[in-house]
Amino acid sequence: MKVRLFRHRPGTAVTATLALLAVGALAASNSPNRGQQANAKESLTTTTPTGPMELPAEWMTSQRLSDGSRELSAAKYVKARGEANGIFGRTRGAYRDLANRKWNFFGPVDIGGRVVDIAIDPKVDDQLFIAAASGGVWKSRDAGMTYESVWPQDWVQSMGAVAMTSAGVLFAGTGEAQPGGGSITFGGDGVYRSVNRGRTWQRVGLKDSHAIARFAIDPSNERRIFAAAAGNLFKPGGERGVYLSENGGSSWRRVLTPPNSTTGATEVIIDPTNPKRMYAALWDHLREPHQRTYGGPGSSLWRSDDGGRTWQRMTNGLPTDADQGRWGLALAPGDPKRLYAYVGTAIGPFRGFYRSDDGGDNWTQTPVTANQASQSTFSWWFGKLWVDPKDADHVFLAGVNLGRSTDGAQSFSSVGGVHADQHVMRWDPKVPDRAYLGNDGGMYRSDVNGVAGGWAKATYEPYTQFYTVDVAQTDPSLKVAGAQDNGCNRGYNGPGGPWESIGCGDGLQVIIHPEQSNIVFGCSQYGSCYRSENSGGTPRQTIGTGQTTSQRRNWLTPLQFDPSDPNVMYYAGNIVNRSTDNGRTWTAISPDLTGGGPNDPSGYPWGTITTIAAAPADGNKLYVGTDDGRLWWTDDLGVNWNQVAPAELPGTWVTRVAVHPTNKDIAYATFSAFRSGSDRPHVMVTQDGGRNWTDIGRGLPDAPVNSVIPTSDGLLVVGTDVGVYISAWNGGEWAALGANLPNAAVMYLRYHEPTRQLTAATFGRGVYDVTVPRCPWASTRLPLRKPGVGVVAALASCRA
Structure with missing residues (x-):
């Protein structure tokens, strides 16, 4: 078979002969549908990795770095x-008809997408705010069943954290702190504040933080707000570590500086009974074009006993070598001396689970197994723990499945009835036994304290991350689409x-x-x-x-x-x-x-x-x-x-x-x-x-x-x-x-010539049509x- 090569300029053709190869294909995995416990990524990552990066490689990231650059900032x-x-400004003036055309949201509203944080309104019953991974901030007025956007659609849509003071001041941290698997997690441009529950927003700093993983508000003085800044996944340096604002978010200063330029903060926690005592988790990680380094000497747990002014690393009973990946850390609100933590290895698999009963002075490894932890080979995708506010022995663990322990983390079992890949869980302090869960499939609510079979999925959540869409030529109202982790x-x-x-x-x-x-x-x-x-x-x-x-x-x-x-x-x-x-x-x-x-x-x-x-x-x-x-x-x-x-x-x-x-x-x-x-x-x-x-x-x-x-x-x-x-x-x-x-990445377009309908699949805001x-x-x-x-x-x- 002849294979002719042509250049731009005629007359420079060369000829090469290639044989047609007919050999076995790479095995592909067909995983369960959305809503089931198993996860597609898990079946693809069970082989021993050959290096710091394993399948599935970041498909969206790889193509954006295909020019040989080392940074996706x-x-x-x-x-x-x-x-x-x-371009939009020029369009409005030059040919207004194009700019004024209205994109109409087609759907879906009943699939959902990745949710990474939740803030429950302390004053308004049944009201909460969530951070959609690449879809902005959303509000629910009906106890988590339906959602409406409260984030400007032309701003950065990537989110990492939300939090609210008792007075209703809402904070949003842009940029997702967990790096993607097959998909992508986009960076952000700082911290935003809303003094009117999301009606208007103002950026208030940390524009070079790239990803905000968590907020913590001092209950004794709510003008003191801490932010865990994870940093740029692709580039060392920048605004990393734990930051403090003492004026309600108007300005920030770093109070915990990471030990090296590739380490950022992924967790910050305040003891509710003693706000001077604080805890933080740091994660050493860097994504290069052909390698993940998702652990190292900077990964560690820290404590402050003076309100964040000085910090000491916790080591007694914890690993101190460099083979530490992302840490998960939680405090039991009902018994603040009880702490739980777990960590993966630098290349991804679960390493160990730890417990402290004396506020972090001493730690003991519990017998939790990798199978119970359900981390697969990508523990860096999770890094979260949650403790029942009323029961220090009742612990939930983020993983492919939602893990639940009733014996103080001596063992975990899987909680059914929710989508795979867990990212955030919060209890409503105003309603006994009510908890909310955010994962790759969207939002869930439990009114029976998170037990198996007690989770109800949200009914209206229009923030799905789509790769592709197709439109029936016989009827453009018939559509099919492929979604990240949602089938x-x-x-x-x-x-x-x-x-x-x-x-x-x-x-x-x-x-x-x-x-x-x-x-x-x-x-x-x-x-x-x-x-x-x-x-x-x-x-x-x-x-x-x-x-x-x-x-x-x-x-x-x-x-x-x-x-x-x-x-x-x-x-x-x-x-x-x-x-x-x-x-x-x-x-x-x-x-x-x-x-x-x-x-x-x-x-x-x-x-x-x-x-x-x-x-x-x-x-x-x-x-x-x-x-x-x-x-x-x-x-x-x-x-x-x-x-x-x-x-x-x-x-x-x-x-x-x-x-x-x-x-x-x-x-x-x-x-x-x-x-x-x-x-x-x-x-x-x-x-x-x-x-x-x-x-x-x-x-x-x-x-x-x-x-x-x-x-x-x-x-x-x-x-x-x-x-x-x-x-x-x-x-x-x-x-x-x-x-x-909305300013989410447009991944795929389909055009229906007879009606001139153009359909766009967005990565985080669903499917839209325009004429x-x-x-x-x-x-x-x-x-x-x-x-x-x-x-x-x-x-x-x-x-x-």
């Missing part, structure tokens, strides 16, 4: 959001209607047959997919290992229909597979189209295809992109594959390829990572079938572009980490589309810029 997002705001889901009941789980572990690619909406395909991580003729329900036919050919499969393995023939489908690991019978059987049609596999066996498993697109106008024409920055095309269904020379491309992760609806030679490719001042593009176009590519992303914010949609009348729409943008004349100038889309304007100057082959006509004038003629 909040500062990059702050800069990109500033650029996005600039594949079907929304066939219209806007605001209930959604149903349709399998998968983490929900990744989910697609609907173009002509028969009852035929649905759903995929878990690493290409473990199914085919269903019951709208995603059972029975399901397996697609993946054993049915397709590839040695490596991406976390989000592409699975797509051929728009010219709905019975033809494509599935790609590192090799493209084709089906001509609607996904029942598969044949490999390419060699390995990547660089040949992982460049670091302990890092992200590089060397996979990330996107594939067939030309609607010609089913023989395919375009393919990879995680190692390669672009390919074939004009003859894979008999010959042609590669764009890597030196002529950005070299970063190809997030999406899309082909013009009527012209097979016009295609678009989008790229992740940040330009960071370089001239690397985020969006490129070819108008000659793949031979030459031009950068058309100038003017977009410097942030990853995750999706691209070309319309038949010449518009181009892209979804980015910081919004959705539209262009005329194949790019070059860009306008913001709509003003009210794309109609333009009268339809063309099958557009110039890069129509001479004498700017984008403002062109788009001015576009109407609904």
Whole structure:
């Protein structure tokens, strides 16, 4: 098989011969649905890690670092959001119709998403506030059953902590302190304060903290507020450690300085009977492009007996070596001398559980086993403990499952009835035996003190983290979507209607047959997919290992229909597979189209295809992109594959390829990572079938572009980490589309041409729809810029 390589400039083709490989595929896991105790990540991480990083590697993080940079900082997002705001400002003045278009929330409201902290209103009955991991701050007025946003949708959405004083002053700490597994946790830009229970907010400091893990309010003087700042996951230094404000949050000073530049604070606790006594947990951690260092000499527990002015490390009975990961720490409110703590190893597995009965002077290891702790190999994802305010022996442990002990942490058993991966638990002091729980599946309430079978899930929580969405071509109100740690889901009941789980572990690619909406395909991580003729329900036919050919499969393995023939489908690991019978059987049609596999066996498993697109106008024409920055095309269904020379491309992760609806030679490719001042593009176009590519992303914010949609009348729409943008004349100038889309990353776009409905899947705020304007100057082959006509004038003629 000949594989021809083309550069931008004609006349520089070289030829290479590659053999088609047909070998066994990487095993993929198919894990239980949302709401069950098992977790998809656990089944993928049970093998012994080869280094500080183990599967699942951070898929979203890896693509954003695919330019070789070592840092994914909040500062990059702050800069990109500033650029996005600039585009929006120009859009409002230049062509107001685009900016004023309204995005409509479609749903879901009954799935939820990761919740990392809870603050119970001390004065208002049944009112609480929660921090959604990448969805802002939410308020419930009905004891945790329904939620409304109280956070500006155009601000940073990543959250780490919330707390409230007895007078109702609310604090929010931005940035998530636990690093992601397959997904991502975004950084923040400091501490915010609301004096009116979330109606308005003001930033009050620690803008370089990156992630706030916990607040503690001094009960004897509520103007004294402590914040545990975890720091930048990707970069040493910055504002790390325990900080104190003595003026209600208006200013802050560090009172516990970590022992090194990669250690931050993840816990701060005040003894309610003796506020001068305090405790803190520090965590030494750093995320590099191909390595996690999630433990080290800085991981430790500390105590202060003078209100936080001085601190001493607690060591008597605790480990003192460097193989310490993230610590969980809790105090029993009913017996403040009783402390509980647990820690993992530096590479992730549970290490040990400890108890003190004398305020931390002495510690004893309890016989809690790794199986009871339910930490899998990623104890860094949890690091939390909670003690019943009325019973010092009644302890709850964060893990994949919720652990519960009634014997003072001598043993733990699993509490059923809640979603996997626990992050926060709080008791309502006004209602006996009422507790709230936040996990990867959202919010739960127990009125029987947290016992098994006593948890009720919230009914309205619109902060789901989605990877993908698809829209039925027969009816755009029918949608399916893949959610982080919440499976594949079907929304066939219209806007605001209930959604149903349709399998998968983490929900990744989910697609609907173009002509028969009852035929649905759903995929878990690493290409473990199914085919269903019951709208995603059972029975399901397996697609993946054993049915397709590839040695490596991406976390989000592409699975797509051929728009010219709905019975033809494509599935790609590192090799493209084709089906001509609607996904029942598969044949490999390419060699390995990547660089040949992982460049670091302990890092992200590089060397996979990330996107594939067939030309609607010609089913023989395919375009393919990879995680190692390669672009390919074939004009003859894979008999010959042609590669764009890597030196002529950005070299970063190809997030999406899309082909013009009527012209097979016009295609678009989008790229992740940040330009960071370089001239690397985020969006490129070819108008000659793949031979030459031009950068058309100038003017977009410097942030990853995750999706691209070309319309038949010449518009181009892209979804980015910081919004959705539209262009005329194949790019070059860009306008913001709509003003009210929350500032969560837009991971996937789907377009329904007959109704001009554009659907966006956001990572933290659910699914939204908007109507794309109609333009009268339809063309099958557009110039890069129509001479004498700017984008403002062109788009001015576009109407609904």
